[in-house]
Amino acid sequence: MDKLRLLPGECGYSLAARAHLLSPYGSWKVTNQTLFGRESVRINALLPGHLSSLALLADSTVEHLRLEASAHPLVAFGLSDKEKRLALANSEVQNNASTVYEQARMAASKLSFGYVLKCCCACMEEDKARYGLAYWHTMHQLHGVSVCPVHARVLSTVEAGEGALNHAYELPFVDNTLNLEVESNALKLSRYIVELHALLSQFTPLGSMSERYIAWLDAKGFITAGGRIRWKQLKKELQRTWLTLFDVQGKVLPPELSTFHFVPRLVHQDAPTHYIRHVLLMAYLTDSPEQFFAGQKSKSAVIPHQKTHTVPEERKVLQLLKQHCSLRQCAAQLKCSVGYVKGVALRHQITIERRRKRITPQMERCIWRKAFVGQHRQDIAQQLGLSIGAVEQVIQSHAGLSAWRHHLLMQQRKLSNRTSLINFMRRFPDASRNVIKHQCNAYMWLYKHDKAWLYAQLPEAKSPGKPQGINWAVRDLVLCDQLEALQGKFTSLSAIDRAVGGHSWLRRYREKVPLAFGLAQQILARGTSKE
Incomplete structure (x- = not known):
């Protein structure tokens, strides 16, 4: 097959689609066999894989395609581990790209952005004028990008995956009359993601992201003198800033992100995650990725070094308490936290000296009752005007209460998912097992936690049968x-x-x-x- 020059900003899928368009056969199977040596190949617009074959087609290098024709810089940035990044890079050059998404931990992130191809109508017109045809741009395919950062126009989408544009190779063909109103936060997020992708294509940031977050949050007043996050204030500000991105109509981001429960984990430890979680916090703290990485790292004095504690056996704690040792003496001898010693004492009804100012015995019994029936800790705290930590400490002081609450939660989820599955099967009585699996959200939860009941409800597995002959x-x-x-x-x-x-x-x-x-x-x- 003739060599094709990679057009500016073109993604790997678009390069393969142009090769298919120039093929005299008009068959995606023949195109796959010619380009990749296999028929059963599907090129992903975000992480195409098969970079060796695509580099050969474009007469370019694998590294150039990895940086320009895919979202590799952003995805690798979210992995935050050298070994995981190396495993992702190796999977992208293999003949079988089925492990690319696994190494990128896309499924592990538990975020669904849908299977779509995105394009800008204004970019299509410019591309046709310059190069004679429209093509798919890498920056438009990035997760979280819903507005063209160049022309500030809402991107048009084409459904891909099963039941839509599946194995086929197509170039942009959407209606160029689409001109929806642009939401300012969506434009800001899209530009930030594209700028971050371009920046990460040029250099890899060194050092800890956790330290950078702490430095920026401290500068904005969200870090206490003890080095903790003022979480209630920060959560309120994040939700106020990005509220419009989670509207049902917009569908810019998955609704799971709207709680921002991932932020404390990002701040306190460098763990692999989807890059969109980093971007939401970075774009709130700064106006551009360059500004974020130019900031000073947090000093060691901002957050004091916290001693690591091991958890001793409760028997040893009880022995020291019976010898009338204080909580601090017990913690010092056993090298554990004072809170752990206190919890053991309360669970075994050992009287300890407490300097409570607000929590009375009546309030403590009220917390136990509410916790026993399964009320959320935050709801209990708001009703009684306490902190969540104080409520959790009372719950942990009651033996078996935490395990009982977990049991209640699992039973509630089991009932909810069972009801959801039964309702789905009533609405679609002819649905096969595969249809139920892909279209009913309750399927996977029941598969993990209630498999026996799930299999008892599913319809009989259908045999593929003998294919009909050609007339x-x-x-x-x-x-x-x-x-x-x-x-x-x-x-x-x-x-x-x-x-x-x-x-x-x-x-x-x-x-x-x-x-x-x-x-x-x-x-x-x-x-x-x-x-």
Whole structure:
């Protein structure tokens, strides 16, 4: 296959689609066999994989395609571990790209952005004027980008995956009249993601992201003198800033992100996660990625070093308490926290000296009652005007209460998911097991936690059965209609075959389509006869 130059900002899927468009066969199977040596290949617009084959097609290097034609810089940034980044890079050059998403931990992030291809109508017009055709841009395919950062226009989407644009290779073909109102926060987030992708393509930031977050949060007043996050204030500000991105109509981001429960984990430890979680916090703290990485790292004095404690056996704690040792003396001897010693004492009804100012015995019993029936800690805290930590400490002081609350939570989820599955099967009584699995959200939860009940409710597995044979007589008549509609001259049977779809029926199965083959011979004779 002829070499193709990678167009500015073009993604890997678009490069393969242009190669398919120039192919004389018009079959995605032939295109895959030619480019990748296999028929069963699907190129992902975000992480295409097969970079060695695509680099050979573009007469370029694997590293250039990795940085320019895929979201690798952003995804690797979210992994935050050198070994995981190396495993992702190795999977992208293998002949089988089925492990790319696994190494990128996309499924582990538990975030669904849908299977779509995105394009900007204004970019399409410019590309047609410059290069003669429209193509898919890498920056538009990035998760979280819903607005073109160049033209500030809402991106048009084309459904991909099962039941839509599946194995096919297509270039942008959407209606260019779409001109929806742009939401300012969506534009800000889209530009920040694209700028971060461009920045990470040039350098890899060194050091801890956790330290950078602490420094910026401290500068904005969200870190206490003890080094803790003022979480209630920060959560309120984050939700106020990004509220419009989680509207049902916009669907810019998955609703799971709207709680921002991932922020404390980002701040306190460098753990692998989806890059969109980093971007939401970074874009709130700074106006650009350059500004974020230019900031000073947090000093060691901002957050005092916290001693690591091991958890001793409760028997040893009880022995020291019976010897009338204080909580601090017990903690010092056993090298554990004072809170752990206090919890053990309360669980075993050992009287300890407490300097409570607000929590009375009546309030403590009220917390126990509310916790026993499964109320959330935050709701209890708000009702009684206490902190969540104080409520949790009372809950932990009651033996078995925490385990009982977990049991209640699992039972509630089990009931909810069972009801959801039954309702889905009532609405769609003819749905197969695969349809239920892909369209009912309760399926996977029940598969993990209630498999026996799930399998008892699912319909019988359907056997694939024997495929229907081809009705060549009908196909012969259809081909005749297509051939009669052809215009112009043809000088070869292959050219005629490509004009009617490129299925090679006229060449490989000529004895099964005699009428169409005879008509093709007549068309060929007219095209080759001298005028």
